[in-house]
Amino acid sequence: xxxxxxxxxxxxxxxxxxxxxxxxxxxxxxxxxxxxxxxxxxxxxxxxxxxxxxxxxxxxxxxxxxxxxxxxxxxxxxxxxxxxxxxxxxxxxxxxxxxxxxxxxxxxxxxxxxxxxxxxxxxxxxxxxxxxxxxxxxxxxxxxxxxxxxxxxxxxxxxxxxxxxxxxxxxxxxxxxxxxxxxxxxxxxxxxxxxxxxxxxxxxxxxx
Amino acid sequence: xxxxxxxxxxxxxxxxxxxxxxxxxxxxxxxxxxxxxxxxxxxxxxxxxxxxxxxxxxxxxxxxxxxxxxxxxxxxxxxxxxxxxxxxxxxxxxxxxxxxxxxxxxxxxxxxxxxxxxxxxxxxxxxxxxxxxxxxxxxxxxxxxxxxxxxxxxxxxxxxxxxxxxxxxxxxxxxxxxxxxxxxxxxxxxxxxxxxxxxxxxxxxxxx
DNA sequence: CAAAATTAATCAATCGTTTGATTAAATTCC
DNA sequence: GGAATTTAATCAAACGATTGATTAATTTTG
Numbered sequence: 474x475x476x477x478x479x480x481x482x483x484x485x486x487x488x489x490x491x492x493x494x495x496x497x498x499x500x501x502x503x504x505x506x507x508x509x510x511x512x513x514x515x516x517x518x519x520x521x522x523x524x525x526x527x528x529x530x531x532x533x534x535x536x537x538x539x540x541x542x543x544x545x546x547x548x549x550x551x552x553x554x555x556x557x558x559x560x561x562x563x564x565x566x567x568x569x570x571x572x573x574x575x576x577x578x579x580x581x582x583x584x585x586x587x588x589x590x591x592x593x594x595x596x597x598x599x600x601x602x603x604x605x606x607x608x609x610x611x612x613x614x615x616x617x618x619x620x621x622x623x624x625x626x627x628x629x630x631x632x633x634x635x636x637x638x639x640x641x642x643x644x645x646x647x648x649x650x651x652x653x654x655x656x657x658x659x660x661x662x663x664x665x666x667x668x669x670x671x672x673x674x675x676x677x678x679x680x681x
Numbered sequence: 682x683x684x685x686x687x688x689x690x691x692x693x694x695x696x697x698x699x700x701x702x703x704x705x706x707x708x709x710x711x712x713x714x715x716x717x718x719x720x721x722x723x724x725x726x727x728x729x730x731x732x733x734x735x736x737x738x739x740x741x742x743x744x745x746x747x748x749x750x751x752x753x754x755x756x757x758x759x760x761x762x763x764x765x766x767x768x769x770x771x772x773x774x775x776x777x778x779x780x781x782x783x784x785x786x787x788x789x790x791x792x793x794x795x796x797x798x799x800x801x802x803x804x805x806x807x808x809x810x811x812x813x814x815x816x817x818x819x820x821x822x823x824x825x826x827x828x829x830x831x832x833x834x835x836x837x838x839x840x841x842x843x844x845x846x847x848x849x850x851x852x853x854x855x856x857x858x859x860x861x862x863x864x865x866x867x868x869x870x871x872x873x874x875x876x877x878x879x880x881x882x883x884x885x886x887x888x889x
Numbered sequence: 890c891a892a893a894a895t896t897a898a899t900c901a902a903t904c905g906t907t908t909g910a911t912t913a914a915a916t917t918c919c
Numbered sequence: 920g921g922a923a924t925t926t927a928a929t930c931a932a933a934c935g936a937t938t939g940a941t942t943a944a945t946t947t948t949g
Contacts, residue, residue, distance in 0.1 A: 481894080481895085512895085513894095513895055513896055513897080514896095514897095515895075515896070515897090516894080516895070516896090519894075519895080
């Protein structure tokens with residue numbers, strides 16, 4: 474007999490993530506999750522306690538994945554600019570590897586309810602922010618970067634990437650591109666990285 | 682006698698917008714809207730046909746407000762850079778004048794459901810995008826701007842502003858600032874405008 | 890067989906919407 | 920101008936449907 478070792482627990486997580494991304498947390502019912510995952514409705518509460526439990530589990534898994542992915546960028550031989558470029562590469566790759574989740578994250582972030590989630594996301598984001606902040610500030614201090622509004626530069630770097638992911642396909646990145654198409658995604662990734670590297674290089678290091 | 686001319690219709694719109702911004706469309710019930718507005722529940726359907734009708738009405742009003750606010754930036758005497766700077770000023774002012782609504786707009790934009798709303802928002806956004814696109818492309822053509830990835834530059838301009846509005850107060854713009862405080866908002870507005878002007882000037886016009 | 894996993898059936902609560910009745914103002918009629 | 924009529928606005932109550940959650944029984948597993 475084909476044992477069909479399908480982990481129902483995992484199936485629920487995957488179905489829920491897909492649905493949460495597509496229709497939002499409130500817009501997704503437990504019955505939809507059950508149907509999509511092929512599991513019985515009661516299994517959701519059996520494994521995760523509640524609908525919110527599924528959501529929290531998804532966020533925890535993803536955020537843990539993010540954390541494990543981060544590399545310490547602190548080789549002495551590397552310039553501030555090179556450090557920044559590596560962070561940009563990592564950030565773009567990370568976010569564009571799962572645009573749907575990043576969309577959902579931002580959606581949840583913009584809701585004042587569910588403070589537990591808010592804090593989780595905030596903490597995950599602030600790590601990146603502090604990393605960039607330190608690199609730019611160091612660069613300014615040692616004279617290799619221009620005096621700039623550091624927080625605004627960070628908003629530009631993060632905002633650019635988020636905009637590419639969130640803005641509608643037909644409007645933003647390029648009329649004929651689709652982030653769901655792996656080939657297109659690769660191209661957009663490279664364009665985003667090239668653009669942000671160029672932008673930061675010119676803006677931070679050009680002598681006036 | 683104080684006639685207390687309270688327009689219930691308007692009260693519903695205002696209450697609904699507030700609640701939609703705070704807790705999202707799905708997360709807001711018609712009973713909440715009724716309570717918050719002081720109107721009877723039935724009034725929502727009486728005036729707007731449905732809950733979604735209220736939402737559509739809110740979007741239409743706001744988007745109409747945006748459209749009427751736009752100025753034609755086409756004086757011959759003005760350089761491409763100056764045109765771009767005026768668009769940036771207008772865009773920042775518009776969005777930061779109502780951050781909550783802009784948050785909600787982005788939230789709804791990231792949901793694939795409600796295609797009517799999606800298209801409405803998309804159209805409203807694409808107008809700005811085309812405006813910026815034309816200005817930058819013209820600047821490149823007449824040699825006053827560097828050859829850049831136009832779409833990515835647009836993503837940077839729009840993304841920066843969106844990021845300032847959406848990212849959590851305690852993380853992003855500046856630790857002690859609050860967009861709900863009019864004084865802080867003014868400062869952030871000016872910083873955002875100054876930053877984007879400086880960024881675009883350096884990036885688009887610096888000779889390599 | 891005992892524990893874990895899964896099921897169908899059901900729960901109270903809440904959802905968006907509709908109903909029929911009531912009020913007050915505006916309009917028409919004589 | 921005053922009575923009769925129509926209209927718009929508002930209300931409490933209830934509608935059927937759906938929500939997230941739970942139960943108790945059943946099946947699978949080790």
